[in-house]
Amino acid sequence: MDPHLLRTYVVVARLASFSAAARELGYTQSAVSQHIAALEQDLGAPLLTRRPVAPTRAGERLLEHAGPLLLRIDAARAQVAALVGAVDEALTLVAAPTALTPRTLRALPPTGVTLRVLPRADVPGAVATGAAPLGLVDGLAAPSDPLRLTDVAPLGVRGVDEEPVRVLLPADHPLAHRTGLRLGDLADARWLDAPGAGLPLDQLRAAHGGGGFRPALRYEGTDVRTLTALVATGHGLVLLPESAAAAPGTVAVPLTEPRVVHRTELLYAGAPHGPAEVFAARLDVTRS
Structure with a gap:
């Protein structure tokens, strides 16, 4: 699962809007749609309904895991960076x-x-x-x-x-x-x-x-x-x-x-x- 796609999904689900997510992330709306489609293809399940934009049952389950997963990734990045960074x-x-x-x-x-x-x-x-x-x-x-x-x-x-x-x-x-x-x-x-x-x-x-x-x-x-x-x-x-x-x-x-x-x-x-x-x-x- 690509964390980049997962972050896009979390923002779309939170804002309940592809266009609003695109503005927040600095992407085009088409790029956001492609991210969601790629994530759905990878997981083999629809994650969002489109009208209105809302998580499906599978999407809700993914959201339960998304926050801890992304936090772990950020934590790993920060701790690796700290090993090579200067001492404050x-x-x-x-x-x-x-x-x-x-x-x-x-x-x-x-x-x-x-x-x-x-x-x-x-x-x-x-x-x-x-x-x-x-x-x-x-x-x-x-x-x-x-x-x-x-x-x-x-x-x-x-x-x-x-x-x-x-x-x-x-x-x-x-x-x-x-x-x-x-x-x-x-x-x-x-x-x-x-x-x-x-x-x-x-x-x-x-x-x-x-x-x-x-x-x-x-x-x-x-x-x-x-x-x-x-x-x-x-x-x-x-x-x-x-x-x-x-x-x-x-x-x-x-x-x-x-x-x-x-x-x-x-x-x-x-x-x-x-x-x-x-x-x-x-x-x-x-x-x-």
Whole structure:
């Protein structure tokens, strides 16, 4: 299967238009049509209906594989290029918002750093494809257990921080006076769905071992201050690491059950070198 043709197919399917895909890719519409026809011939199945443009059943199945396949190819290209490229004199770091804990921030060098805050799900792909040599990702885990990360490419993983988690509630919430809360008692509460900024609701469901945790509002940004402001104004609850769970108009109550922590891990493609190696070493020092 030609990755070049596969990329064209993904764009056509996403835009539901051959002409729009041609404009985005910089091809003629005829070239896009030829790419799709060649891919369909190679796979022996129609991938798109033409009016309207939409994936067939076979096309939908191909889309499920296309993203990981193309990401693996990009990751391989980036890692090969890194072996022959010059060592950067600056550090580029990608991180989920709540992975920037006091410990990880203290480890940053005083100069020469570019920090990019991304939605949590985008961090592994950014490291795998060479957008940054290092990434910080976080989530819920049992104490000392590794995170369950999406397998986008072979990546090195190192645990760098663990801290307690807190349920953030409005100051006038009926449970705000509690000294501790059990996750199971909150399954039917109003929650904020903030996969880029807060701890994702699917991780809460997994920790609880059941359903519930239906979102009252979805926030698609990465600004933790906006997220806590939504809590303060009564739009829903959110689970945050202890270091991030402090905001005007809110109360942060410890989670007592189940026994989970907020875990932060360092991701890297190949052994860190140069400024990335220095940062990784500083993380080890701040942890000890």
